[in-house]
Amino acid sequence: YICSKSTLKSSQRKTSRKMSIRSATVQAPVNIAVIKYWGKIDEEQVLALNDSISCTLSVDELCATTTVAISNTFKEDRMWLNGEEKTIESNKRLVNLLRHVRGRCRQEWKDYKIHICSKNNFPTAAGLASSAAGYACLVFALGYVFEIEDRTELSILARLGSGSACRSIFGGFVQWISGTDSRSSFAQQIVPANHWPELRCVILIVSDKAKDTSSTSGMQQSVKTSTLIHYRASEIVPKRVADITKAILERDFNTFAMITMKDSNQFHAICQDTWPPIRYMNDISWSVVKLIHAYNQYYGTNRVAYTFDAGPNACLYMLDETVDEILAIINHFYPPSLANYEYLRGFFPTEQVEIPQNLLSHLEYKQDIQMGAFSGIISTKIGDGPRLICDSLLDGFGLPTQ
Incomplete structure (x- = not known):
């Protein structure tokens, strides 16, 4: 090797x-x-x-x-x-x-x-x-x-x-x-990554702390106690899989975004339907949901899709043309409490982006400013999967290099 x-x-x-x-x-x-x-x-x-x-x-x-x-x-x-x-x-x-x-x-x-x-x-x-x-x-x-x-x-x-x-x-x-x-x-x-090269993902790090209920434990509780989870698996997921696959193949972002958001919401509804209920999203998470719906409402189409896994961090899908404006909006409504975020990674505007006044007024009517809500922002794209690299973490004796 x-x-x-x-x-x-x-x-x-x-x-x-x-x-x-x-x-x-x-x-x-x-x-x-x-x-x-x-x-x-x-x-x-x-x-x-x-x-x-x-x-x-x-x-x-x-x-x-x-x-x-x-x-x-x-x-x-x-x-x-x-x-x-x-x-x-x-x-x-x-x-x-x-x-x-x-x-x-x-x-x-x-x-x-x-x-x-x-x-x-x-x-x-x-x-x-x-x-x-x-x-x-x-x-x-x-x-x-x-x-x-x-x-x-x-x-x-x-x-x-x-x-x-x-x-x-x-x-x-x-x-x-x-x-x-x-x-x-x-x-x-x-499809491979180059099928939809314009697609981007912005991740808002609400918390980098371990969650109260692990995914493994949460799943077990949901399967045992939620009635919604079984209905979703048998009646809803098959059609959603077919519909979102079609949207991906056709690069239909509006449909892709709607299905993504609905499925995220239903997943967290299942967590609430679990006994005792599980809460992975927090108030900041829900404020992001509100902001994205207001943003999409302004444009009359789904320009951004949110999705939340088993945690409070928001994953936002959008096309490349939307990234700079969304990052400016995030910075406006969720300014860092310190000089900067703990970490920023990926693609960010090189110049300050002005938010159209009509859009800002529309969003400000529905959204409060929350300082220090995020510890970091990651702006990334679709990737090609695992890759081999040269920098080994083990030395010639099979022990860590650091």
């Missing part, structure tokens, strides 16, 4: 060859669902209650980075996440995933121990699909070192770690087919 070994010092390369280390380093993206996955019919196999559709974002702004190294000289499987060593045995899904990977690899590698080092460049467990990026990254790297190349197979493996991770194996727009068993539940690409 030229890329990973080229980053090692000469002394490390010798040790690496002597120790028979195989390694790969991968970056994998976040995906943001427009038709939500919520609920499982099989917890162990991670089989979804319904199909879902997502957009894979660019790794340039949001990604997990993972190095996987395997060797016959490692004494045990080890993992480091965001600088801290984690116990693999306590993570049942990870143990199950590694078992399945070993079951698909060459006989000579089945007894090799695995070292994993991973980091995210965005808040973990804050509703930004960190587990999806993390497990997709891990599986893609494992697939590289164990020579498991089929993307469908990698999607099935990623699903065992985190359901949404199966979608991050692909770029562009992706559908997770829920299936009826482990072999029939996988993701497939609807």
Whole structure:
């Protein structure tokens, strides 16, 4: 593996060859669902209650980075996440995933121990699909070192770690087919990223703190107690999947936006229908919903679509021509409380954008200014999926470089 070994010092390369280390380093993206996955019919196999559709974002702004190294000289499987060593045995899904990977690899590698080092460049467990990026990254790297190349197979493996991770194996727009068993539940690409190059995503970071109710726990509660979740899965999702797929293929943003927002609202309605109710969105989240509806109302069409995963952060889809105006509006109604946001990433206007006075008056009639509502803003685009990189997180001995 030229890329990973080229980053090692000469002394490390010798040790690496002597120790028979195989390694790969991968970056994998976040995906943001427009038709939500919520609920499982099989917890162990991670089989979804319904199909879902997502957009894979660019790794340039949001990604997990993972190095996987395997060797016959490692004494045990080890993992480091965001600088801290984690116990693999306590993570049942990870143990199950590694078992399945070993079951698909060459006989000579089945007894090799695995070292994993991973980091995210965005808040973990804050509703930004960190587990999806993390497990997709891990599986893609494992697939590289164990020579498991089929993307469908990698999607099935990623699903065992985190359901949404199966979608991050692909770029562009992706559908997770829920299936009826482990072999029939996988993701497939609807269109690649270059099908709709004008599409953009702006993420408003309301909170980077871990949520009170994890997605796994929340899904279990909803499946047990919500009547709406089962009606949605059987009666609503199939038509929405067909309709939004058509909108994506035709690049019909108005329809795409309407379905995206309605499905987000219904997902959070299911959370409210769960007993006891789950609340992922907060008051800032709902103020963003109000602002986007007022903005779309002014133009008489859907120019922006909001969607919220299991957290308060707002993901806004729009076309490139709308980004500068929306960012100016966000800055007007949600000015940073300090000199600037904690972090800004991606595409931002180089010059100040003037908001048309009629539009501003329309929005001000319905929206209050809330200072310091967001800790960060990420402006990004559709991405191509996981990629190999050269900067290994593990040294020639299979230990973290930092």
